[in-house]
Amino acid sequence: MALLTRAFERRELRDPGIFRAIFSNTWLAPILLFLRLYLGYQWLIAGSHKLWGGEHWIAVSGPDGQALRGYWERQIAIPEQGRPPISFDWYRDFLTFMLDHEWYRWFAWVISIGEVALGVLLIVGAFVGVAALFGAFMNFNFLMAGSASINPVMFVVAMLVIFGWKTAGWIGLDRWLLPALGTPWQPGTVVKGLLKGRAANEACPVCEMPVEVGRSPTSVYNGLTYLSCCPVCKERLDAEPTRYLAPAAGTA
Amino acid sequence: MNRILLLLVGIAAWAGVALTAVLITFNIGDKNQILMFLPILGAVVVAWAIGEVVTERVFNRDEGES
DSSP states (O other): OOOHHHSSSSSOOOOOHHHHHHSSSGGHHHHHHHHHHHHHHHHHHHHHHHHHHTSOSSSSSSTHHHHHHHHHHHHHHSSSSOOSSOOOOOHHHHHHHHHTTTTTHHHHHHHHHHHHHHHHHHHTTSHHHHHHHEEEEHHHHHHHHHOOTHHHHHHHHHHHHHHHHHHHHHSSSSHHHHHHHTTTTTOHHHHHHTTTBBBSBOOOOTTOOOOOOOOOSSSETEEEEOOOOOOSHHHHHHHHHHHHHHHGOOOO | OOHHHHHHHHHHHHHHHHHHHHHHHHTTTTSSSSHHHHHHHHHHHHHHHHHHHHHOOOOTTTTTOO
């Protein structure tokens, strides 16, 4: 038990300086801007082909998503000779399930509009990390479905943008959005204003016992109100707030 | 009032980037990728410059920076 406790106790392993210099420092924001614009531009092109270009995924005569249906049918087919496009049986079953339930009718809209939205978000630099994550997920799915194309390159670029999520949108809207909205673990100025006076936790940060608004003792740290289960825990929390309210603890 | 106007100019600048990108994609497509990429990059640079002026006048410069 002691072995497990020692092995899995909460420890923060800091990133090395070179990693922080590349992905967390604004001096490389112009490089990340180019990567971000490349990604956004590619998604915008891909989405535009499906929305209003030659591929006609949606808004055509007849039911929507026929092009996507054809794509899925081609990809799940197992040829008599050679290797099938999809390597994993579970993924083929997944596409077959979506085909059988005619999900291509609405999925074509999700993909087409999603690609254009991703492109715009990456180009204006809004929520860049999240946009790149969704983009990488789409690249992953195209690769799983057996379409290489430029997806491997886009996937790698998306990974770099995800690593640099804090500065990739520095020359963009994230310059203002991130400080205003913050992150799930560190609220920004606007969210802090909304949370002011409300408790930021449902369990005591010290011993994880349940807390009750109006009865439990309160402490204010970094603009947020935290509840403790008892005066002893409140004293401990007030004495060492960073120990109990660290990001890894997930309470703030 | 001046601050709100500046803020609106900043927002409009980035909305202009989005509009530029969509319009260029719609009109040029990927016939010439450089021809398409350069105006988008130019729009971003202009919006960034406007944004910096807005930040200087409207926001606290050190907000969120470390």
